[in-house]
Amino acid sequence: MFKKIFYILPLVAALGQPAAGQAESLANQLFGAKKEGSNQAAMPIGSYAKGCGAGQVALPETGPTWQAMRLSRGRNWGQPIMINFLEDLSRTAVSIGWKGLYIGDISQPRGGPMTSGHASHQIGLDADIWMLPPSRLNLSRAERETISSIPVRSSDQRSVTRNWTPSHHALMKAAASDSRVDRIFVAAAVKLEMCKTARASDKSWLQKIRPIYGHDTHFHVRLKCPPGASSCQTQKPTVEGLSNGGNGCDDTLKWWVTDYLNPPKVKNPPKKPKPTPPKRGPRQYTMADLPGQCKDVLAAQ
Template sequence: MAMTLLRILAAAFITILMLGSPASAQPARDLFGEMHQPAAGPEMVIGSYAKGCIGGAVQLPTDGPGWQAMRLSRDRRWGSAELVQYIESLAQAVGQDGLPGILVGDMGQARGGPMASGHASHQIGLDVDIWLQPMPNQTIPASERESLSAISVLKAGTREVDPALFGEAQRLLIYRAAQLPGVARVFVAPGIKRSLCAINWRDRSFLGKLRPWYGHDDHFHVRLACPATSQSCIDQSPVPAGDGCGADLDYWFTDAPYQPSTSPPSPPLTLADLPNACTAVLRAN
């Protein structure tokens, strides 16, 4: 009887922590950052890329045929089964091009959700960062995976690629990444997109998926579309028609996108800001 009462009180305490007004103001990044095991049960991709979570996530192995994961201490090697399969497929595809493999950066947390640093998205197990430098032939020691830095492929002080750092290997890597099934967007530095637009590709359709964005000069960010089985997943709008190599890209070579924002920073997301189902994901065994 006493043990049952203790269990009831413990459950009530957890509920108050997560749903009561003090917890409603607690940053969700703190709650999700403390979770290092996935929520049990089938895969559930919930919400949008920058406001959601995932149940039943899968962890990418540290190393595999054609890939090595970086920054292991962050514990951000989690994602949907579709994302893990995508990484495996990309590693296999670049191997066919003669590349040794890929270096995998951040995916998501064990239960998704906001992160303490680095990303506004990556919350629902459908995003992954891939480094632009090819994987070395030897296994990188765990300590070096924490200290080794991704290398920018831009000319210093410019928005243009450096041909010495961005060559055929990087072009083929991005091409393969965008061509695989399920890809909704690939975020790259504007200079990378411009250099790829300049090539006379036989099929230019993949270029439309390449979206110029800040900070993607040493890696690119792949975003998968919502799995058909996840009814609670919210897709982005489809990319505009065309290859995106015209005026929209030219805008990124003006000063306008880089002006400091005059708006105050948004407060961190709380659990109340996320879909209701994320509370269940957070509380699950």
């Protein structure tokens, strides 16, 4: 009898604990499984690329001046301030001659890391807006899965295409001029063109337009942490001089379409450092990597 107990006890203990080395559940799988927002007060929690969103609400799939695209992804959710901003900007789009906006990914119902795509969009304050001016605002769900936006940047990444129009400029200027907006990510060639064509006496808003790779078929709007959002981590300016009134229309911008695309050769390059383990990205995060409040967001009704 003693021998039977001796062998059974370790088995019972093992059932109550994860096996040694067993991985924790990935945060993106847990948040990706949620289909509704949490019944909590609205609050962006953590940073844009490491956090979650309490009390998020859905952008209606179709409105008088917008349509949400790629509905199968379930990413038409965001903080109330973001939903209000998108509705406001879609009305602005009508005033410049568009029928409205096609709106891409915002966030998952409770934010958090995504199972595919974005590293950010985690706290409900990021949204992708298509460069494609809507032809109509009664697209079916099926059409929204198959229709694609248009590139406004050339294939060599150095200039804009004929798809870029003054109305695109006007729309992005309106977005950047909104006090709720922190920054807008676009292809570098787009910002170069905007710097060339903006009025010399009115370029301060261009500091919010930030060049980044990709982003040729949409522009990515990021809002500031809302007033009173104590759990939201704001960002500092990432371009030299922007905090002192610069607009980023300088040699730093030109780097994106020169050295970034065609790095200069170095005669005596330094020895390559020893390889280091790759950094863990959002799709490797567990709940332990996120702010503690995210557990409450996940568990809330």
